[in-house]
């Protein structure tokens with residue numbers, strides 16, 4: 001059965017969720033306070049790059065089941081209200097800024113009716129849901145809160161939303177929990193029919209599932225990057241090491257790619273917010289390792305800068321360096337906490353003339369870092385370069401022809417910040433190939 005849903009907050013998570021829910025047959029109103037974003041979304045243009053999203057927006061808007069608005073009153077009448085606003089890092093601490101969640105709930109209270117369900121999707125400090133539930137039931141008796149975290153990855157966001165690896169419901173006890181379960185089961189009927197595992201839990205567990213999943217992924221990446229640091233000292237190869245340990249099914253090869261580390265709008269801020277919340281709970285020591293995970297991660301960016309400058313062998317101020325990639329990962333235009341943009345900026349600070357490129361992220365990068373030079377293509381960036389530094393493993397960059405590129409650079413030095421190139425092929429074409437944690 002199809003439902004009427006609202007999605008509060010139409011950033012990455014919310015816009016994808018709204019379009020995906022409409023595709024599944026529900027009627028959806030997306031609410032956002034940013035009028036420009038709402039106008040663009042109503043025309044079927046996502047304000048960020050996500051493969052397939054514009055097409056899905058256009059298709060579902062045409063059916064009449066999807067619409068976006070700045071007016072909270074338009075959310076009235078929806079049975080399930082998804083809360084999808086951001087929880088960025090506070091500027092003066094590592095804690096999450098929950099003011100948008102608080103504001104969204106405040107606005108929702110004006111449109112909620114008894115029996116309506118608010119389904120929280122935002123990543124919040126554990127304990128938030130219980131407090132919000134009290135606030136909701138005090139203002140609108142009979143309205144219910146569930147916590148329903150998402151695990152979508154940028155670049156795979158539509159698939160991750162419509163066919164997730166698992167569903168998690170954080171439910172209250174008793175009858176309201178039963179109503180919340182039934183409504184969420186209707187929302188996700190297609191995924192459940194396809195056999196998607198469902199975990200039902202209390203609020204705190206549901207909140208913790210999200211942050212602990214991201215903490216685990218960050219730890220896995222920093223673990224292999226720590227091995228890269230050791231490999232560099234003893235002349236070992238971290239890529240072969242990852243292949244070897246990854247064959248152990250208990251370890252697994254995914255998220256064991258050493259390089260310049262993790263970035264983006266989630267992993268870095270989520271591990272910091274988790275540490276901050278654990279300290280508030282008097283359990284700093286339980287996640288003290290996350291500070292080390294963060295530190296290892298940031299060291300690898302610096303390591304790439306040092307490797308580039310050492311390989312060039314002349315003063316950075318005399319060097320022209322091409323940086324390939326600005327997005328925090330391929331198939332995204334997101335430059336939030338991007339390791340690649342950070343490397344480019346550090347090289348610039350060291351005095352180099354940096355020419356950076358990216359298939360999608362130049363405009364976003366330019367806003368944050370107007371002092372970098374930007375080129376439209378890898379070839380334009382690499383022309384007359386003293387070194388080429390690959391920082392985001394876009395398919396186009398992995399497929400670059402080392403022979404053709406050799407002809408346009410000044411010095412054939414390649415720093416492979418993502419260990420994604422065929423070192424043998426680049427060396428055979430005359431390049432000095434420098435990987436991360438590789439001989």
Ligand code: UDX
Pocket residue numbers: 150151152153154155214217221254255256257258259260261262263264265266267328329
């Ligand atoms: C992440 C989680 O994966 C997702 O489940 C959650 O909902 C949001 O946060 P995302 O931020 O889209 O998703 O990126 P992800 O694919 O996890 O990559 C994060 C970063 O880790 C990227 O910068 C990527 O380049 C880096 N990474 C990933 C590595 O350095 N090595 C790896 O082996 C894998």
